[in-house]
């Protein structure tokens with residue numbers, strides 16, 4: 204163990220009078236795959252928004268590799284090495300699959316990012332990097348197609364590819380299999396297992412069985428609060444978790 | 458895997474054709490514009506297409522590529538025109554210096570208005586740009602000593618242009634056209650480079666999905682401000698050229714109708730395309746030219762054409778042609 208990559212200290216988020224996330228403290232060890240589970244509206248996506256820098260917490264701190272990063276602009280989080288895929292697909296619809304990914308590659312290279320004069324094709328490696336990322340998620344044959352014209356499952360795969368292209372040290376995946384067919388889900392889970400062998404991954408996933416087999420550690424959120432955190436076995440037998448989550452018969456969902 | 462990638466990258470011939478067209482778009486447009494005075498009914502119309510085509514192109518940079526609909530671009534066109542005009546008429550600056558000053562004034566103004574307006578989004582952004590541009594109009598209207606107020610700025614006739622040992626007669630319409638063309642082509646070349654460069658891609662990312670653009674590491678505010686300023690610079694250049702061409706700067710240059718002109722021309726031709734703004738400007742000005750001889754209500758005809766275009770060619774005339782070709786060759 205090289206110590207925690209990311210530490211959330213008492214973070215919370217209020218939307219007006221509504222508390223979506225309340226005093227959550229968790230730390231994530233390098234190299235681990237952690238699954239975040241919890242019923243609908245538990246605050247999982249909000250938690251991801253805070254950890255990825257999209258939204259600043261209304262309380263608490265976020266430490267990434269030791270530095271307090273809460274409150275920094277979103278693009279800084281990404282450049283530091285935190286990237287996220289979205290529960291609701293969020294792509295550049297009119298641009299090709301290749302360009303979607305290439306844009307993410309370009310953004311993390313300071314020398315390429317804001318170039319005003321040299322042709323984008325002349326920045327070495329970016330196009331190749333984008334293509335190999337597309338190949339990784341099985342979309343290379345679709346590289347020239349506008350993102351909007353891809354099938355749902357393909358868009359979900361592209362969603363992951365765009366996040367991966369930021370070469371994150373910490374990858375946050377928010378329900379990557381949402382709306383996927385069983386075969387696509389299987390492929391996606393295999394891909395996630397492969398991705399997790401090379402970097403730290405946080406995964407929000409409703410399909411409990413899969414998470415249990417895949418994750419090193421499970422974090423359970425409930426009504427904006429941290430309910431439990433531990434190994435899959437510990438979570439399976441946790442009384443609180445059984446009561447509010449498994450007891451509700453939610454394990455069969457999806 | 459490398460071989461897969463290589464295989465997938467071999468493009469169909471249609472894509473080849475559009476890649477070639479893209480590479481040659483500035484030379485092609487240059488040839489077309491060089492031939493323009495001999496094609497359209499009058500020299501005056503040709504110069505207007507040149508100047509307003511550039512103005513619309515500058516506006517399109519912001520609207521078509523970064524997705525920001527400004528209703529205040531008259532401010533930058535006008536700032537260029539007044540900047541150059543005041544330098545010429547009040548301070549006796551040479552023609553080239555006057556152009557540089559006009560462009561610089563427009564750039565500074567764009568930086569200011571941009572910094573204030575990019576805090577808002579969507580329709581609020583549009584309204585802030587409109588309000589700030591009207592403020593500029595009002596100031597110019599009041600500052601009679603500098604701008605000539607509602608009578609416009611006069612006394613800036615440039616009759617001879619010296620380039621090294623060369624003395625060109627700027628009163629000759631043909632000479633004037635080609636001098637202006639040189640500036641327009643230089644600007645088009647720079648814009649084409651910009652659009653092909655990483656920054657052009659980043660602008661499109663902001664247009665397509667602002668929050669994802671930030672999520673993958675782009676500083677969206679910064680991109681917007683740079684896009685806004687560059688757009689203002691181009692429109693400012695168009696304004697300086699208009700001042701040199703007309704030898705006066707009418708106060709209407711700054712009026713919101715001038716802002717609307719850019720919106721109409723770009724929508725007519727096709728936003729987010731390189732050639733669309735010129736096509737739109739040409740159609741608009743051609744209708745004006747032809748119908749204003751017949752009837753004082755020529756704007757009615759422009760209005761009808763505009764409505765028809767928006768209804769039936771939502772991508773604009775050029776945008777539709779380009780999309781149609783892309784589909785056929787895909």
Ligand SMILES: Nc1ncnc2c1ncn2[C@@H]1O[C@H](COP(=O)(O)OP(=O)(O)OP(=O)(O)O)[C@@H](O)[C@H]1O
Pocket residue numbers: 218221223241242243244245246247248249250290
């Ligand atoms: N921008 C917002 N403004 C107001 N309320 C919000 C906002 N975003 C989320 N919420 C609320 O916060 C709560 C947590 O939402 P969140 O999306 O984080 O849940 P989740 O655990 O991801 O749920 P799901 O499983 O449905 O994806 C919900 O009640 C939601 O309505």
Ligand SMILES: [Mg+2]
Pocket residue numbers: 247248249290
């Ligand atoms: Mg969610």
